[in-house]
Amino acid sequence: MTRRTGTEPRIPAPLHVGKPNVGDLTKMYELMQGMFDRGWLTNNGPLVIELERRLAEYLKVRHCILTCNGTVALELAIRGVGMEGEVIVPSMTFVASAHSLQWQGIRPVFCDIDRRTYCIDPEQIERHISEKTTGIMGVHLYGRPCDVTAIRRIADRQGLRVIYDACHALGVSEGGTMIGNFGDCEVFSFHATKLFNTFEGGAVTTNDDELAERLKFMRNFGFAGEDSVVYIGVNGKMPEICAAMGLTNLDSLGAFIEVNKRNVDAYARCLDGIAGIELMPFDTREANNFQYVIIEVDEAAFGTTRDALYKALRVENILARRYFYPGCHQMEPYRTIYPDASAALRNTEEFSSRVLALPTGTQVSVALIETVCDVIRESKPGAQ
Ligand code: T4K
Numbered sequence: 001m002t003r004r005t006g007t008e009p010r011i012p013a014p015l016h017v018g019k020p021n022v023g024d025l026t027k028m029y030e031l032m033q034g035m036f037d038r039g040w041l042t043n044n045g046p047l048v049i050e051l052e053r054r055l056a057e058y059l060k061v062r063h064c065i066l067t068c069n070g071t072v073a074l075e076l077a078i079r080g081v082g083m084e085g086e087v088i089v090p091s092m093t094f095v096a097s098a099h100s101l102q103w104q105g106i107r108p109v110f111c112d113i114d115r116r117t118y119c120i121d122p123e124q125i126e127r128h129i130s131e132k133t134t135g136i137m138g139v140h141l142y143g144r145p146c147d148v149t150a151i152r153r154i155a156d157r158q159g160l161r162v163i164y165d166a167c168h169a170l171g172v173s174e175g176g177t178m179i180g181n182f183g184d185c186e187v188f189s190f191h192a193t194k195l196f197n198t199f200e201g202g203a204v205t206t207n208d209d210e211l212a213e214r215l216k217f218m219r220n221f222g223f224a225g226e227d228s229v230v231y232i233g234v235n236g237k238m239p240e241i242c243a244a245m246g247l248t249n250l251d252s253l254g255a256f257i258e259v260n261k262r263n264v265d266a267y268a269r270c271l272d273g274i275a276g277i278e279l280m281p282f283d284t285r286e287a288n289n290f291q292y293v294i295i296e297v298d299e300a301a302f303g304t305t306r307d308a309l310y311k312a313l314r315v316e317n318i319l320a321r322r323y324f325y326p327g328c329h330q331m332e333p334y335r336t337i338y339p340d341a342s343a344a345l346r347n348t349e350e351f352s353s354r355v356l357a358l359p360t361g362t363q364v365s366v367a368l369i370e371t372v373c374d375v376i377r378e379s380k381p382g383a384q
Contacts, residue, residue: 018193023252063212070189070202122150260290270373276302
């Protein structure tokens with residue numbers, strides 16, 4: 001299970017999950033030069049406006065409102081659609097989904113996932129609805145879409161708002177429609193570790209003109225003119241340098257996705273036949289971004305735990321991540337303030353104890369993937 005003493009790690013430099021994808025730097029430097037020449041660094045500059053236009057066009061959505069990161073975009077979306085009281089959200093997500101609610105005094109009510117979609121289970125949503133519920137936040141986990149049709153039906157029946165945390169789902173479609181068009185609005189993250197990055201950054205997308213206008217004011221302290229403030233707002237603006245990175249990377253987005261697809265195919269080939277290791281599939285009828293390579297470790301069939309495999313990989317410099325372990329409900333402050341949440345989260349607890357994200361992206365070659373898979377195969381007790 002652990003490396004033989006006296007030998008070097010199989011991979012010389014740490015192999016991370018989340019190594020940034022970066023496009024043509026010549027373009028980046030040109031955009032930066034223009035930015036310095038103009039002397040306009042932030043506050044809705046021309047590069048931000050251009051990136052918003054191009055992303056909206058790519059997603060075929062009416063409005064894209066860029067922000068300084070995905071978490072602030074979530075907070076703006078929650079406030080923009082008027083959520084309060086309680087909001088139903090999966091626990092199986094990055095903690096920012098829950099924090100963006102709790103931070104605003106809204107109770108995140110944790111709902112279990114459907115094991116087939118990895119996303120919030122629509123059949124479980126209604127049991128969590130109370131008189132305080134104002135909305136549902138679905139998360140398109142790992143770029144696998146939520147059951148948006150079932151969620152819309154529940155929301156309409158119950159009079160609830162719907163937002164989607166689409167931080168993993170740029171470039172993904174559902175029923176032929178790009179993610180970014182569902183719910184009242186959707187939220188993206190353009191963090192350095194994402195498929196498409198602007199160093200830090202995020203966006204809210206929506207087809208609702210009034211909501212878009214409100215979000216633009218809220219992103220800029222609520223200013224509607226030089227001396228006029230019409231809402232409570234924050235500083236959620238994206239700076240020009242980040243938009244320059246976005247415009248650079250958008251030109252290479254198709255190429256990034258192709259590499260991710262090549263990598264997922266390589267993992268599928270190399271992991272095939274290892275009992276107890278299951279690779280997350282993608283719906284080939286839809287557009288996918290293949291951003292996360294997710295495996296599930298079945299301890300009974302693999303012969304050892306996910307955590308033992310995680311450690312064995314680390315010994316060889318392969319820094320796989322337990323995305324997302326534990327579920328949000330087992331993190332603070334939720335563990336303390338909602339101690340009974342576990343009872344309704346069986347799938348979440350089981351899945352989060354088995355999940356492992358493996359390195360991918362443009363900085364990961366097929367040869368490295370073969371080595372990662374060799375280590376996984378050899379970590380199985382009884383393997384040669
Ligand atoms: N909702 C969901 C579902 C999300 O996944 C996220 C963010 C959000 C909301 C919030 O969006 P943002 O406010 O972040 O825009 C990382 C990212 O920081 C976070 O953006 C992301 N999700 C989450 C899944 O991953 P950590 O705590 O794992 O970060 P860290 O520092 O451990 O880095 C992750 C890996 O990336 C490491 O293996 C190192 C590598 N890395 C990282 C950076 C920054 C690099 O190789 N180069 C880099 O420049 O959260």
